[in-house]
Amino acid sequence: MLRLSEAVHNQMVAHCLVGLPDEACGLLAGDPDTGDVATCYPTRNLAASAKLYTVDPKEHLRADRDAEAGGHSIIGVFHSHTHTEAYPSPTDVAQAPDPTWHYVLVSLRDASPVVRSYRIVDGSIQEEPVVLRPQ
Amino acid sequence: MPVTVHLPTVLRSHAGGAKTVDAEGGTVGEALTSLTAQYPGLSGQVIDADGTLHKFVNVYVNDDDVRYLSGLDTPLTAADEVSILPAVAGGAVGTAPTHP
Numbered sequence: 001m002l003r004l005s006e007a008v009h010n011q012m013v014a015h016c017l018v019g020l021p022d023e024a025c026g027l028l029a030g031d032p033d034t035g036d037v038a039t040c041y042p043t044r045n046l047a048a049s050a051k052l053y054t055v056d057p058k059e060h061l062r063a064d065r066d067a068e069a070g071g072h073s074i075i076g077v078f079h080s081h082t083h084t085e086a087y088p089s090p091t092d093v094a095q096a097p098d099p100t101w102h103y104v105l106v107s108l109r110d111a112s113p114v115v116r117s118y119r120i121v122d123g124s125i126q127e128e129p130v131v132l133r134p135q
Numbered sequence: 136m137p138v139t140v141h142l143p144t145v146l147r148s149h150a151g152g153a154k155t156v157d158a159e160g161g162t163v164g165e166a167l168t169s170l171t172a173q174y175p176g177l178s179g180q181v182i183d184a185d186g187t188l189h190k191f192v193n194v195y196v197n198d199d200d201v202r203y204l205s206g207l208d209t210p211l212t213a214a215d216e217v218s219i220l221p222a223v224a225g226g227a228v229g230t231a232p233t234h235p
């Protein structure tokens with residue numbers, strides 16, 4: 001389960017909308033045991049593409065350090081699919097770096113953005129609930 | 136030269152769960168080789184069999200990505216910190232499979 005505040009949810013979706021027409025991406029920090037997200041780190045998409053994303057490695061390092069300093073860890077990544085559904089693509093699955101992470105997809109295909117979260121373990125995709133918690 | 140290496144969560148299980156480990160080397164390549172000598176489970180996870188940096192990791196000396204320095208030949212000095220993080224990438228290339 002991924003638990004996040006409405007503020008983090010909105011921050012993620014806003015970053016994806018601002019990134020159009022390219023895919024946008026960012027990292028999520030929080031508690032790896034509970035899936036509680038504390039902080040959203042929007043990052044630059046180094047691929048600058050409507051079909052690919054690469055989290056800027058320097059921003060990843062900064063986010064990782066900031067999260068660790070706050071007693072958290074990077075527990076997941078989000079990115080947008082600009083014209084497809086909020087489901088991991090074969091590229092997403094092939095490049096998923098960490099089986100403990102939450103892989104959040106923000107689909108901008110329809111008028112209202114759709115946010116869904118997955119675990120990807122050994123190439124197998126499992127959707128998990130996304131729960132908005134009170135502020 | 137002794138250096139501290141920060142490991143990402145995905146690799147910590149290969150190093151007894153440690154977040155940071157000590158390594159030895161005058162270059163990034165030497166430090167990473169000493170790391171895999173200590174923790175054989177890391178072999179192939181950071182440096183490929185052909186001796187190049189694994190495509191899906193980023194290695195930093197202090198604040199800088201070694202791909203923008205001298206790669207594995209990047210020299211290390213005392214008190215340098217080496218960090219390893221997964222390369223995070225993907226995208227909608229290719230059609231998403233149909234699913235229930």
